[in-house]
Amino acid sequence: MSTITSKKEVKTIWDIPLESLYSLVTDFYKKEKDTIVLDYEQKIRLLAFFKQEKLGPFSSDKDSDTGYFDVVGSHRRKAWISLRDMSNEEARQGLIKLLDAATPRLKDYALQRWREEQRQLEKENCQDQREEKITQSAPTPPKPVAMKSVLAPAALWCTPKAARDFISQISTSPDHRVEVGPGEALTIQVPTSTKASAIFWEFVTEKEDIGFGLRYQRSPGEGVATYPVDQLLPVTKRDCSEDLILGSHQYMTQGTYMLQFDNSHCTSCKIVYYKVFYQTSTPSQ
Template sequence: MISPDNVELSLRNLSLDNTSNCSGSDNEESKILKWNLPLKDLYRLACNFYKEKSGKAIHLSYEDNLKLVAFTQQAAHGPLDPAKAPPLGMFDVIGKDRRIAWQHLGTITKLQAMEGFIDLLDRLCPLFKPTVEAIKKDREEKVRQAQAEEAHRREQLEKEKEKLVELKRIEDERNREEIQRRQLQDALNQQTYHQFKEYAEKQFPGNPEQQAVLIRQLQNEHYHQYMQQLQAQVASNYSQLRATGDNEVDFSGNQLLDQNASSKEVGQLEYKEQCDSDEESGEYAVINPANMWTKPDVKLFKQEVTSGKGDGVIRVGHGDIITVRVPTHEGGSCLFWEFATDNYDIGFGVYFEWGKPVTTEVSVHVSESDEDDDTLEDDEAVCADDLECGGQQQHKQYNNTSSSSPLANSNPISIIVPIYRRECQTEVYAGSHSYPGEGTYLLKFDNSYSLWRSKTLYYKVFYTR
């Protein structure tokens, strides 16, 4: 039996901070804490602990069990109302004892009953509070992990936003650069279109499609040469300014680009006057355009060259330029050439070096892309100037002083066919040109644009009367 003294003792141990507000709303009840946990949550943990451990980890007396059950009834239903309680059987001793224990709790509130259950269980079972502390730490750890994950997620979102902003900025910059590049290329194309068209009509008469392809290739080459000249000029200006210690100049090249674009027409007029003066001088004969055509029998042509019926087979390494030097012959009046490659295209052009040849032998010179830089730059300059003047003969001297290069000389060189890439892996490219005078033809096979692939070249050269 539960005595009133024991009930009063358990009630005196209740330590509610706000007993006057215990019957308030759920929000107010949720603010009542015990052991730094909401009272209702702690009460649920206590009930679960009591159900799981009773008779296993903890062994309570009959009187203690009656007290705990009475607290749970008071917390669930409030004070006992005998009129509403169901009748008990004559032999239900345990039921009668539980009802008496419940009745001895008097009119304490549900929250007071919850706290009384917790305090009594803590006093009877020393393992209860450490278990609650462990559960509380686990919850705090989960909350901490959730907060850390949330912070990490927000950080990732911020990084993604910053990355998207940076990508958008880069894309806008590329679009702006692409627009500027197209505007510049369109301006250059408009200036050179008529000259390139005249040249293409001479190379492919009556074939508008091939003319359009040639014009487009020449315009692209002219644009790249123009940009290389700009870069070289920017680098030169930068070196000069570093030498003079001038740090107040913008090295971005934008101002230089604008100046070059604005002065393009002046440069063209000056160079055209130079071309006209060269033609009027009459020192060299005017060079007629070359005739060029293609043949479909690539396999047969390669077999003929390989069997020794042609001049030979050359391996053009990646980044290399092959120059086949063919002197004019006393008994000839016209030069013919044919060539093809395996699998890939190659650049091809024909130059003419004025002056009496020192030998009648055909020779082959191999140079890497970074070898004879001055000579190659002069080639590009001559090529661009020649095309701008309508494909007529230009007499420009190479200033290369390298004694190791066979091309090192002081003789003027004219462009007959500008260098551009030919799809010679699918058909044989052939051509002819009438001797303009005494000199040496330079057949250039350019693989400098290829960084990885070497090309196998099959070629034939011969002259006719």
């Protein structure tokens, strides 16, 4: 059976610091108190050490629950008072010494738990060091940058008095017809084709004019987060209820075209008929 005889020995006993050892001992007692054999005086003394360590020296305001006819409470109070000005560390020593004398299992439990905690701590420290080394050795990825694109100008022309013929040719296909509500704007996105080098478009309205513009955004590349959106043709009113409006653009990179139909200036709905196709060896829809 181990014994604790002085404050100096407690700080080094079992190679466990006093504060850590006290935590392990109280944890052991909570789990095993039903199997630890203590007589009445030892239980009273154990509680006195616990209160002294937690609350300090006795004072009546710290023990107001003990009544006049509470015999057990009176004994506990006297045991606490007898510790006088015992320090926090000395109270811990007293509690550990009392339980160590009562059960030989305490030392084995404390040593096992302490070693487990130290191994876990070493494991966590090693993991932190490995993660730090990996972070330090990992190359810093290049920051994505926005790039300016250089594009050829877009072409736009018209075929006079061709609107009715164009509508009669494609009016049966709902894919070539869109409605733009009053005060609204509509954008049709058209991706480029890897098998072509130019895009063509044609459009008319059933009645009245409509605003039209063309935008283009190049697809992101390696190390490039995004390219700016280029306004190839500004949104401008086009008289397209009688004339067929045509246009084309030569592209060198892959991206997305945005055909803009703007009816924000008008209070009536516009029906737009349009067609988009690419130029390969021969133009195809």
